Each structure stands twice: as C-alpha cells, then as structure tokens.
Amino acid sequence: MQALHNFDPAATLNTLVSLLFAFVFGSLIGLERQVRQRTAGLRTNALVAVGAAVFVDLSMRMNGVEGSARVVSNVITGVGFLGAGAIMKEGANVTGLNTAATLWGSAAVGACAGAGFMVEAALATLFVLASNTLLRPVVNHINRSPLSSAASEATYHVYALCRRGEQAEVRERMVQLLDAAHYPVRTVNKHPVGQRDAEIEAVLYATSVDGPELEAAVQRIEQLPGVLQAYWSAGTAPAN
Numbered sequence: 001m002q003a004l005h006n007f008d009p010a011a012t013l014n015t016l017v018s019l020l021f022a023f024v025f026g027s028l029i030g031l032e033r034q035v036r037q038r039t040a041g042l043r044t045n046a047l048v049a050v051g052a053a054v055f056v057d058l059s060m061r062m063n064g065v066e067g068s069a070r071v072v073s074n075v076i077t078g079v080g081f082l083g084a085g086a087i088m089k090e091g092a093n094v095t096g097l098n099t100a101a102t103l104w105g106s107a108a109v110g111a112c113a114g115a116g117f118m119v120e121a122a123l124a125t126l127f128v129l130a131s132n133t134l135l136r137p138v139v140n141h142i143n144r145s146p147l148s149s150a151a152s153e154a155t156y157h158v159y160a161l162c163r164r165g166e167q168a169e170v171r172e173r174m175v176q177l178l179d180a181a182h183y184p185v186r187t188v189n190k191h192p193v194g195q196r197d198a199e200i201e202a203v204l205y206a207t208s209v210d211g212p213e214l215e216a217a218v219q220r221i222e223q224l225p226g227v228l229q230a231y232w233s234a235g236t237a238p239a240n
Contacts, residue, residue, distance in 0.1 A: 014116065015057050022053035022113035025125040026106050032132050038099045045106040048079060052110030060115060072111050079107040102132060156183075156209055158202045158218060158232045166226030167198045174202055174221050181217035183209070197228065209234075 026049025027042060034041035040048075052075045059071035105128035112121035158178060162170045167190060175185050189201040214232055222230035 011061060015061075017118075018053050018057050018113045018116060019050055021118050021121055022049040022110040025049060025109045025113065025121055028125055029102060029106050029109065029128050029132075032129055033099065033102060038102075040099045040103055045103065048103050048106040049110035049113070052079070052107040053114035056111045056114030072115075075107055075111055079104055098132070102128060105131075156204045156214070156232060156234050158183075158204065158214075158221070159230065160200045160202075160221050160224075160227050161193060161197060161229040162200065162224075162226045163228070164192070164196055164198045167200060170224055170226055171200050173224050174200060177217055177220050177224075178202060178204065181213065183214060183217065 023046055026046040029049070030040070030042035030045030033045060055071050055075055063070075105124065109121050109124045109128070112118075112124055158174070160170055160174055171188055171190070175188065178185055183204050185202045186205045187203045189203070191199040191201065193199050218230045218232050221227060
C-alpha cells in the first residue's frame with residue numbers, strides 16, 4: 001500500500017511537532033481576537049495556522065524546499081480570499097481589515113512552523129500579538145489627540161434625522177444624492193435618537209464646497225420619505 005510505503009516515523013514525528021507549534025501559536029493569536037470578540041477568533045486562527053503548516057510540511061516532504069516555496073505563495077493567495085470574507089462593508093464604512101490582516105499573520109506563522117522554522121514562527125506570533133495589543137493604546141491616543149489648525153483642513157458633515165425603521169433606505173438614498181451632487185461620501189455613521197428615530201451622519205471627502213449647492217443637495221435629502229430633518233456642518237480633519 002502507498003500509505004505504508006510513505007510512512008516514515010521520523011518524518012511523521014517532525015510533522016507532529018510542526019502542527020503542534022502551529023496549533024499553539026495560531027491559538028495564541030486567535031485568543032487575543034476571541035477576547036475582543038472579533039469575527040475570526042480562536043478556532044479560525046488556529047485552523048488557518050494548522051492548515052498552512054500542513055500544506056507546507058506536505059509539500060516539503062513531497063517536493064523539497066523548491067516545491068514548498070510555490071505552496072507558500074498559494075497559501076498567501078488562498079488566505080487573502082479568506083481574509084476578504086472577514087471584511088464587512090456597511091454603506092461607506094469598512095470594518096474587519098485588522099481581522100483579515102491577522103489571518104494573514106496566522107498563515108505566515110503556520111507556514112514557518114510547517115517548514116520547520118519554530119523560532120521564526122514564535123517571533124512572527126510575538127509580532128502579530130504586539131501589533132494587535134501594544135499598538136492599540138498608541139492608535140487610541142492618536143485618535144483622541146486634538147488637531148492643530150496648521151495640520152487640519154476643512155471637512156463637511158451632512159446629517160439626516162429619520163425614523164429608525166427607514167434608516168437603511170435613507171442612508172442609501174442619501175449617499176446617492178450626495179454622489180450625484182459631486183460630493184462623494186467617505187464614511188457613514190448612525191446614531192440612535194430617542195426610542196424611534198436615528199441620525200445618519202455622512203462625512204464627505206475633504207474638498208471645496210459651494211454652500212448653496214450643498215444646501216440644495218441637503219434639501220433633496222430632507223424630502224426623502226422618512227426624513228424628519230436634514231442639515232450640514234463644517235469641521236476639521238487631518239491634512240495629508
């Protein structure tokens with residue numbers, strides 16, 4: 001039988017060690033994601049790391065180092081599609097980019113473990129965890145820091161107060177009307193107002209604004225079914 005012919009105790013032990021390290025390191029990365037209740041948590045990251053390790057280990061046993069290099073490139077491509085599934089788009093808002101990048105990191109950890117580079121796999125795990133934990137306070141600090149007038153430029157916000165049950169339709173039509181007026185929307189945020197209403201906030205890309213032109217677009221938004229009130233305001237955003 002081919003299975004008995006391929007059985008090599010030493011190689012099998014090496015595979016076991018590789019998968020064990022991939023499982024442990026992938027679980028460590030996934031644990032941090034699970035604690036923060038992200039889309040791809042403990043099991044997903046462990047499976048990605050183990051799967052990558054299996055493919056690389058198998059390729060090395062069958063084709064050597066040269067064959068494993070091709071498999072690693074295919075693993076990167078495959079995990080890219082998996083990560084795309086973790087990215088959510090709601091209106092103009094995009095979430096899940098960090099989760100997708102973490103899955104990519106888990107695949108890299110698994111590939112290192114599958115190739116037998118355990119120290120490199122441990123270092124990769126350390127840096128993935130550091131990116132998700134140590135950099136978080138830095139990001140929060142930067143986001144909360146006030147902007148100086150020299151480092152900022154005008155940005156514009158359009159608001160629509162509507163019935164909560166109609167906010168999805170209002171949001172979509174609001175973005176369409178602003179795009180038609182040549183004011184593309186960068187992000188859309190929703191805020192509950194009372195028990196029945198919601199406020200939709202559309203942040204426009206930094207651009208020059210013609211007051212009467214934007215006001216006309218806002219009036220068209222105010223005429224949408226379910227919209228109680230619409231208005232716009234100017235603020236500041238970081239300059240590029």
